[in-house]
Amino acid sequence: MTPRLSVVVPFYNVGEYIGDCLESIARQTFADFEAILVDDGSPDDSAAIAKDFCGRDSRFRIVEQHNQGLGPARNTGVREAQGDYLTFVDSDDLVSRHGFEWLIRTLDETGSCLAGGNARRFNNSAGVRPSWIHRLPFAKDRIATHVVETPDLILDRMIWNKVYRRSFWDEHGYEFPAIRYEDYPVTLQAHLDAVTVDAIAAPVYYWRERESGESITQQKFQFGNLADRVTSAGLVLDLIDNGGPGLGEIRRRVHSHFTQIDMLTLMMAFGAVPESEEQELVLLASGFLERLDRSVLVRAHGYDRLQHAALRAGDVDLLRRLAHFRNEGGLRGGARALSKPGRRRQFEHNYPGVHEANTAIPRSLYQLPTRELTLATTVQDVAWRDGGLAIKGTAEIRHLATDAASSALRIALVVDGAETQLAVRRYEATDSHGDMAMVGFEVHLDKPLLARLSATGAPGHFAVRMRAGKARREGKLRGQKAGSPGWPPGSWICANSWVQPGPGADGAFVLRRMVDPCRLTSVEQFEDALVLRGRVPAALDNPQLQLTRPLSGQDQVLSVELSSDRRFSVRIPYAPIIAETNPDDPFTQRTTWAFRMVGSDGTEKLLLWTAEDQAVNHLEQGRLVSLTRSTGGYVNLHEGPARLVAERALLVAESNELRISGPLTDVTHSFSWRRYIDDSDDHLDVACRSALSDGHWMASVKLPALVPENPVAHAVDPLASLADWVLFAVAADGSAQAVQCEPFLASRLPLVVEQNGHLLGVRPHAGTLHVEVR
Numbered sequence: 001m002t003p004r005l006s007v008v009v010p011f012y013n014v015g016e017y018i019g020d021c022l023e024s025i026a027r028q029t030f031a032d033f034e035a036i037l038v039d040d041g042s043p044d045d046s047a048a049i050a051k052d053f054c055g056r057d058s059r060f061r062i063v064e065q066h067n068q069g070l071g072p073a074r075n076t077g078v079r080e081a082q083g084d085y086l087t088f089v090d091s092d093d094l095v096s097r098h099g100f101e102w103l104i105r106t107l108d109e110t111g112s113c114l115a116g117g118n119a120r121r122f123n124n125s126a127g128v129r130p131s132w133i134h135r136l137p138f139a140k141d142r143i144a145t146h147v148v149e150t151p152d153l154i155l156d157r158m159i160w161n162k163v164y165r166r167s168f169w170d171e172h173g174y175e176f177p178a179i180r181y182e183d184y185p186v187t188l189q190a191h192l193d194a195v196t197v198d199a200i201a202a203p204v205y206y207w208r209e210r211e212s213g214e215s216i217t218q219q220k221f222q223f224g225n226l227a228d229r230v231t232s233a234g235l236v237l238d239l240i241d242n243g244g245p246g247l248g249e250i251r252r253r254v255h256s257h258f259t260q261i262d263m264l265t266l267m268m269a270f271g272a273v274p275e276s277e278e279q280e281l282v283l284l285a286s287g288f289l290e291r292l293d294r295s296v297l298v299r300a301h302g303y304d305r306l307q308h309a310a311l312r313a314g315d316v317d318l319l320r321r322l323a324h325f326r327n328e329g330g331l332r333g334g335a336r337a338l339s340k341p342g343r344r345r346q347f348e349h350n351y352p353g354v355h356e357a358n359t360a361i362p363r364s365l366y367q368l369p370t371r372e373l374t375l376a377t378t379v380q381d382v383a384w385r386d387g388g389l390a391i392k393g394t395a396e397i398r399h400l401a402t403d404a405a406s407s408a409l410r411i412a413l414v415v416d417g418a419e420t421q422l423a424v425r426r427y428e429a430t431d432s433h434g435d436m437a438m439v440g441f442e443v444h445l446d447k448p449l450l451a452r453l454s455a456t457g458a459p460g461h462f463a464v465r466m467r468a469g470k471a472r473r474e475g476k477l478r479g480q481k482a483g484s485p486g487w488p489p490g491s492w493i494c495a496n497s498w499v500q501p502g503p504g505a506d507g508a509f510v511l512r513r514m515v516d517p518c519r520l521t522s523v524e525q526f527e528d529a530l531v532l533r534g535r536v537p538a539a540l541d542n543p544q545l546q547l548t549r550p551l552s553g554q555d556q557v558l559s560v561e562l563s564s565d566r567r568f569s570v571r572i573p574y575a576p577i578i579a580e581t582n583p584d585d586p587f588t589q590r591t592t593w594a595f596r597m598v599g600s601d602g603t604e605k606l607l608l609w610t611a612e613d614q615a616v617n618h619l620e621q622g623r624l625v626s627l628t629r630s631t632g633g634y635v636n637l638h639e640g641p642a643r644l645v646a647e648r649a650l651l652v653a654e655s656n657e658l659r660i661s662g663p664l665t666d667v668t669h670s671f672s673w674r675r676y677i678d679d680s681d682d683h684l685d686v687a688c689r690s691a692l693s694d695g696h697w698m699a700s701v702k703l704p705a706l707v708p709e710n711p712v713a714h715a716v717d718p719l720a721s722l723a724d725w726v727l728f729a730v731a732a733d734g735s736a737q738a739v740q741c742e743p744f745l746a747s748r749l750p751l752v753v754e755q756n757g758h759l760l761g762v763r764p765h766a767g768t769l770h771v772e773v774r
Helices: 018-026 046-056 070-080 099-110 151-155 166-172 183-193 223-241 245-260 262-269 275-291 302-313 316-327
Strands: 005-011 033-040 060-065 085-088 114-123 127-130 142-145 162-165 197-208 337-339 347-349 375-385 388-397 407-415 418-421 424-430 436-446 460-468 471-476 491-494 497-503 509-515 519-525 529-535 544-549 554-558 567-573 591-598 604-606 616-620 623-629 635-641 648-652 657-663 669-676 683-687 689-693 696-702 723-731 736-738 751-755 758-765 768-773
Touching: 005 018, 005 046, 005 070, 005 099, 018 033, 018 046, 018 060, 033 046, 033 070, 046 060, 060 070, 070 085, 085 099, 085 166, 099 114, 099 142, 099 162, 099 197, 151 183, 151 245, 162 166, 166 183, 183 223, 183 245, 223 245, 223 262, 223 275, 245 262, 262 275, 262 302, 262 316, 275 302, 275 316, 302 316, 375 460, 375 471, 388 460, 388 497, 407 424, 407 436, 519 616, 529 623, 554 567, 648 751, 669 689, 669 696
Parallel strands: 005 033, 005 085, 033 060, 114 197
Antiparallel strands: 085 162, 114 127, 114 162, 142 197, 337 347, 375 388, 388 436, 407 418, 407 460, 424 436, 460 471, 460 509, 491 497, 497 509, 519 529, 529 567, 544 554, 544 591, 591 604, 591 635, 616 623, 623 635, 648 657, 657 696, 669 683, 669 723, 689 696, 723 736, 723 768, 751 758, 758 768
């Protein structure tokens, strides 16, 4: 019987990853598929792993060919495919369990030509996080749309997060060119040819990132790779430049995208290619620059325009210096402003070449427009202490120096348009240029002041007004950093009012007051179940507890015992949760459940965590059930493998140690702090002293061991870490997993300590625990 969906999976030299990839496909909730595995002449054991998988699952079959590259391998898979629908998966990536089901369901309902979904990036050391390039095209569901109607879809340049109707694919005869970056010419052509397209916000695809991150000296800066990038971009420009007047906005967006991404890559490459290839790169980049619309180029970032001018002038030395400055983080925070000679209150960017007499480079390109002197704020730490809420952060005007004598800072709490000025303690902290300056601040809000917050839950925000010299700027407090700003703790300010800090709808840092919220007050563990107790407001009549899986939309409804004083108890058995063997997240193998109380009239209230500040964990059948809080302070339940979770972090002054601890699993581990070598997946480890006691593990490390020998501060980017360590747990079989950072621990971080003239900061990042050395 012909399958409804054909999944094409080309592979080459991916023995470490292909097994996980194929498992994620096999676990799909949509089961009516065939998977064509195209062995593109792989020299490692990838083919053996693929053949073994085919022997275990008849839906998978393998096709072999001599190495021709990813595009031709995909074309081979398409020729072999028999399904009514067609999709592609890269062999080191993963597919979310509902991905195929969601995409095919919407195509069945709408009759659209193709459907695409959101994507996430992942690796072991940094966890799972949103894909930056997919955030706009898939910000919300857009059903039966088109790229002309939704221009953000021009950013949707990858082939793999989509399902195509096979009749549509064959009608237009799509084929991948035999180059790298082969996706975009096909995907954009498909968007243009489609009658309608469906875009869904849910993540359908997990895109692997190398452990060392997106380094500037990766393969993408090899000249052959750059040439293929330009060839691919040229094919796309041919599509839209010859597409007629109806594509005006599409054309502008594509040219803008290539300016921001592909042209930028070529400019950065001057800091990486060998000298022997520099002239070839000048010719390649110049030809591409000439194809880009001048009206788009003049609106590019000022540093981009400076690099473009150096390219047009053929000044390879300046191109190289500009690339190094950018690649090494010189633009981080914005280069410090220079006073313009002979001009009061006018500034120039301190960029390479600013003081050189180069008539081919317009001096105006170094000018710093007044509009770029903007307010920059961060939230560094959020804590309840001394009977109120303490907030630490930084405030400065970008590009300008900040000192006590010539600067001033005012911060006000704004509630329903009314401002209350706060006492501000200022102190020296690291500014956006890596210098110690008078940018740090702390404000303290006592409970009577917090009681002025709106009882309706409307957020209050912070107005920040900054003066540096003659420049004055104002705006909202924003820029939450990792740790307590991202997982801010809430607290009772009186018997029935809870205040929860966190991000507002516009990303600013806000405070919300909740009066008599629906809340969890305690949790009791039994052998077969958790019993939750709390209180529901009078507005909820005959409530039931609804457990929802946000990524799958599946709900469970549990009965609630309710007393006359509105106190509730509800029993949550472990068995039905653990029985679910197909997790929503294909990388962490974890499923998340959100909690809400639902009244008989349909009124819904999220369940706020006001119980003890510690997660509740239960281990059964090798699976870990954890009841904990979300970033907004609400109750979440996670079910997944028995991975180790850090619940406590302690700096011990007497022994000069960092101690991390958490609950035991049924697997014995050793621990080490690991950092990856730049431009490599190789790593260095610092072993920890391990201990087991009272049902907990502990990993201790001497702090000096985390400071690299002979560390050299980055010459351009002083904010760059000298080392970024991740805590790993290593099992007896040698497999290693990054230790997870429990949300309640994240709410108590960062911890910062000075060590041998360096600052060590313990922070969470995408669910894992890091020590950054500066």
